[in-house]
Amino acid sequence: MGTHPTGYDARRPMADPLTVHERVLHTLRTEGEAMLALAEGLNIDESQRLAWAKAVELLVPCQGHLVVSGMGKSGLVGAKISATCSSLGLPSSFLHPSEAMHGDLGRIGPEDVALLISNSGGTAEVVDLALHLRTDGVPTIGMSAHDDSPLAESVSVHLRLAPPDATPDEACPWDLAPTTSTTLQLAAGDALALAAAEGRGFGPDEFARRHPGGALGAALRPIGSMLRFRVGAGVEAIPSSTPIRTALRTAREASQGRRSGALLLTDDRGVLEGIMTDGDLRRLLLDNPEAIDGPAAESMTKNPRTLQEDQPLREAERLVRTHRVDEIPIVNAEGRPVGLLDVQDLITLKIVRDPS
Secondary structure, three states: OOEOOOOOEOOOOOOOHHHHHHHHHHHHHHHHHHHHHHHHHHHHOHHHHHHHHHHHHHHOOOOOOEEEEEOHHHHHHHHHHHHHHHHOOOOEEEOOHHHHOOOHHHHOOOOOEEEEEOOOOOOHHHHHHHHHHHHOOOOEEEEEOOOOOOOHHHOOEEEEOOOOOOOOOOOOOOOOOOOHHHHHHHHHHHHHHHHHHHHOOOOHHHHHHHOOOHHHHHHOOEHHHHOOEEEOEEEOEEEOOOEHHHHHHHHHHHOOOOOOOEEEEEOOOOOEEEEEEHHHHHHHHHHOHHHHHOEHHHOOEEOOOOEEOOOEHHHHHHHHHHHOOOEEEEEOOOOOEEEEEEHHHHHHOOOOOOOO
16 A cells, blocks of 8 residues: 555554544634624624625616626635525526636626625636626626725625634635635625525525425425325315214225325314324224214314415424324315325425434
């Protein structure tokens, strides 16, 4: 075994766990303290509060795209900020500053807004792009450590990410690799994106339209669109005055080969009055077997927690997590049952985790 081309010697002993622990804590604390300093600075610096407000005011009415640009690690952060903005209802794209200066400036128009990122504020390609966009009348937001940088002087509004009298240390032990600085950029980008989304009236419905796939998309769909057990198709609404034995037969006939985990029991108006789960039935048969021939109303769980069919599935996840329920009756606006949501359905959709 020899020396790795990068200088790593495979013959060296493993790192001391205590040393690793200290490095991890130093990194997290250094970056966390820098973000806290940025947040606290906004509380005491009126000029920075106004700068952030002006930046959001540029984005809220934007009819074009937010075009994000940066070099190196700042560019990678910028690409993530761009993706976040797109998912929050503000169309966005990333443009490499060098490519912009070699023909891609045509991708940016006066209806767009540009977000230009450089920790030092002196990255030549980014500053040159800012100057050209200013000439073309494109609104620009700059993001760098200090207000006296060339970038800050070249944009419509500048967001300062460091205290005016200091530059936060990088978490890197040699103060070289962009770490603290890129964390600040990323956090500031999130803050800007969320403030703009709120100002544009973006909400859960719009978010759902942009995230139709995967567990996230499923969690935002209306419960009614995902029901496996619907009244008349796998489950039946049964009057609570029905004897339990008869109610069980009715449920079996309605099951269509798919056994639900509860009976939906209604009052004489058809409004949900209670449910009887498998667990309720087991306890009943152990404690008072004769009650199976009595009305379900005497043994059911009254006034169960319910959800409406137009609520998103994420509300079901909250109900399961908070109250540990396995069966959730789904009702319409009048309180009449439309179906039954089983926790196993939520597990299948990967909205909740399988406790096993």
